[in-house]
Amino acid sequence: MQSPIRIWDIHGGIHPDENKHQSVSYGLETPPLPAYLILPLLQHIGARAEPVVAVGDRVLKGQVLAEASGMVSCPLHAPTSGTITAIGPAPFPHASGLEEWAITLQSDGLDAWTTLVPIDDYSQLEAASLLEIIRLAGISGLGGAGFPTAFKLKARPEQKIHTLIVNGTECEPYITADDTAMRYRAPEVVAGIQILMHILKPDVVLIGIEDNKPEAIAAMREAVADLPMQVLAFPTKYPSGGEKQLIQILTGKEVPSGGLPADIGMVCQNIGTLIAIHDAVTLGQPLISRVTTLTGDALSHPTNVMALIGTPISDLLAFAGLQPDKLYRLVMGGPMMGFTLQNLDAPVIKTSNCLLAGTLAELPPPPAAQPCIRCGLCSEVCPAMLLPQQLHWFAMGKDYDQLNRLNLFDCIECGACSYVCPSSIPLVQYYRASKAEIRALELQQHKADHSKQRFEHRLQRLEREAEQKDLERQARAEKTARMKAAKEQQAVSAASVSGDEQPDVARVEAHKPATLTAEQKQLKIAAATAQMALKKARKQLSNNPDNLELQAQVPELEQACADTQLAYDEALGDVSMKAVPPSPAESGDNTKRQLKTDMTMAKAAFRKAERAREDDVENPQLNDQLTEAKMALDSAAKAFADHMANKETD
The missing domain is CATH 1.20.120 (Four Helix Bundle (Hemerythrin (Met), subunit A))
Incomplete structure (x- = not known):
């Protein structure tokens, strides 16, 4: 018999109208296979996946279409069989309405699987092997943030994880995706928990569910049976489904500001993520589908569906009986933290847990914002115990240092402050914009620091190279001087031996x-x-x-x-x-050379005088010079001839 777990409370929180009953009447349905799928390359936090297919390729269901491009990234798989028709910008479910790079897959209607490799007994595998299976299956958090699951599970390898918390809270109004998953796929959820228990080996496993989901609580308790894990029901309050808030509710411990649950030995996983882990390990299937809630008064058939990743939103709304004349606003996510979609052709992605097709009466436009009256209600309901008034003031003034001092990034953007604000100030929008601006400035500063560091390293490298060249130049000069001195010394030594001074x-x-x-x-x-x-x-x-x-x-x-x-x-x-003094033989040779040199020079002088007279025939001085040069040439020739005759006689 397990000892009861104390349930704690969180600061603040609100109780908005739930409206969860709309979408739980038809169970978990499967919509028709879409004609085409749009598969964005960025469906998670981290780096965009890199395509490994080309336009015109035929692929099978479950085949890898794009590989992870970094440690924090996820691969992408084909949700059905068909042909790749495009790779490029395509509609994307984002508040900006901007397009994102995606792979477009035209279905062939066969829904033919690729070869799967299920694991019969995962208990025989090491934790690293199971984490690699999860990574290759492309699993990221399905609760909204989209953090790659394998990386999250080993984010703190030096930290012992003693508590595994399963988040079945789903506190956002209208959304019933996790509720439906626990009702109809509780055994798979528990199997996913057991796989994580084998990987993390925690001391305690807690499954937290709000008490407004009695059917899900009963289904999970039946599936858990006598396994070493506890299903805990606690009072409904928004936003108890926040990771840090749920940890505080179930354990009474708080995650440090700017920290992660792993810093205090805990890890949190979503219901949909656990089902994906079960499918990847036990069945060998990658993440290609998820449970998505289709709800809102503009739908005649609100329900929950097992939607293929990449299914156009318009197809799902048509399946749920969309009434276009009633549709005023389409929200992805819940009314508290969701965002308005600009394009119905955008696809369902891994983090798409709800599509809310609201009427004008259901989702009326917010009234115009009024000046803050400093009532303090926003501070009372903030689950992170922040100061929303001060954050709003410094956000308007773009005082980012003060925003960081007031722990802006601890805000989970739950919208509770905006919900209770009597002045209708869109506080969360200010916080989101400021966070984006701070991240952009930090990225810019990081790039500037990196460039400065590279420049300084380059200067240091050039200085080292210049110093090395100077040393090499000095070494060469010293070597040359030593060689010259050695040669001179050898010459002096040789002269000393021969008697020369x-x-x-x-x-x-x-x-x-x-x-x-x-x-x-x-x-x-x-x-x-x-x-x-x-x-x-x-x-x-x-x-x-x-x-x-x-x-x-x-x-x-x-x-x-x-x-x-x-x-x-x-x-x-x-x-x-x-x-x-030369030797006799050398003296004779020198005389011969001298006479021949004299004759050569006399001959050159004669030719020079001859050319000068040809240029100026009438100049008598040139005639005298030519005569003298001829006499000198004859004399030199005679002297050389006499020397050679005497040498032959000798």
């Missing part, structure tokens, strides 16, 4: 001018050209050693290379090198 290389560098004159540059170019010609001739001769012409050219090129190099060295004015 200073090596030739050092003497050349010591006497080498800082810059070359035009004549020195020409001689340097001539020496380099002669070396290149000699190298080319030697290479050709090595490839063709029998070529007599090349054999004759190589000695001449060698002599020309030596002569041009000698002329360049002399032009540099290397006195120290000339001071070294």
